[in-house]
Ligand SMILES: Cc1cc2nc3c(=O)[nH]c(=O)nc-3n(C[C@H](O)[C@H](O)[C@H](O)COP(=O)(O)O)c2cc1C
């Protein structure tokens with residue numbers, strides 16, 4: 244592929260990132276769990292929804308402004324939490340933060356970031372909301388310390404990831420025997436060399452006995468920040484999130500990296516939206532690579548969406564400028580989709596703009612190529 248004129252879509256960025264990243268780090272970013280069924284179905288499920296455009300509606304001005312947790316954001320497209328941005332570029336999360344800040348939406352910072360949360364938020368210009376992602380440790384003091392720092396630094400919400408009581412098995416990483424390089428520092432909590440292996444992060448430190456009571460209710464008891472639960476795929480868990488006073492849920496399967504065979508995010512979204520009944524906000528991530536994907540998720544009831552791998556690919560391509568490029572491409576594609584569907588504001592995007600996936604006829608093969616299925 245010729246990228247001389249610069250990448251024109253997220254797929255181009257993926258190809259470039261694959262070419263420039265060391266194979267171990269690339270494998271870690273790219274991989275899904277086991278057979279990667281869920282990773283691929285996050286992508287192919289979007290293709291099964293078709294759009295229903297309306298015309299002659301004056302689309303000369305389009306705005307993507309909306310509100311999230313009661314605050315205005317320029318766009319409903321944010322950055323999902325990802326561990327270790329420094330695997331992609333030496334500027335790591337600081338570069339991502341500067342790019343996200345210009346973009347004016349939300350950046351969720353991973354507990355396993357390679358820059359401290361104070362430094363990351365200091366790169367923001369005030370137009371972006373920062374949310375802190377948490378893995379809750381057996382040693383609650385460690386998690387509480389991160390909560391206190393996030394509160395003090397100005398983070399607007401806590402995002403509790405619930406789909407990783409144990410790390411999913413990623414075969415590429417197993418083959419590469421991949422572990423974070425020694426010189427990467429996870430700056431948000433103290434660790435020694437041994438405790439930085441993936442096994443230790445999730446085994447020794449993580450709390451596999453985490454529950455709604457000792458996790459979510461505990462967190463509610465120690466902070467006033469809104470709590471968002473990330474990794475919800477069912478109406479039952481959405482009802483529990485309401486019962487436990489959460490401000491929002493992120494419909495997500497962790498980019499297909501945890502339970503292989505889990506429902507794709509876009510397919511899980513409608514049941515979560517139905518159960519939410521406007522009692523909490525519903526966001527989603529997983530497989531967003533096009534403006535049309537964002538539009539479909541909004542049409543099915545998401546208040547905002549998040550992207551992970553496209554941001555990492557942008558970072559690998561050109562640091563801050565690369566992330567700007569990735570977010571800019573998606574933003575432009577969203578605006579184009581709005582104009583071509585006859586929608587000029589986010590509120591106008593509703594279910595009437597998507598067809599239900601009655602014909603499940605599009606599939607990707609393992610190489611990510613489109614194959615039609617009867
Ligand atoms: C390399 C990588 C690291 C991730 N690290 C975290 C993490 O630290 N915490 C978390 O909640 N989710 C993590 N995720 C999951 C993402 O937040 C997100 O749910 C998912 O990747 C979205 O799908 P997408 O990559 O198709 O956009 C990670 C994903 C990737 C690809």
Ligand SMILES: O=C(O)C(=O)c1ccccc1
Pocket residue numbers: 326355407410441444497500
């Ligand atoms: O890779 C992931 O999906 C993830 O959440 C993670 C974070 C830190 C270490 C290992 C895995």
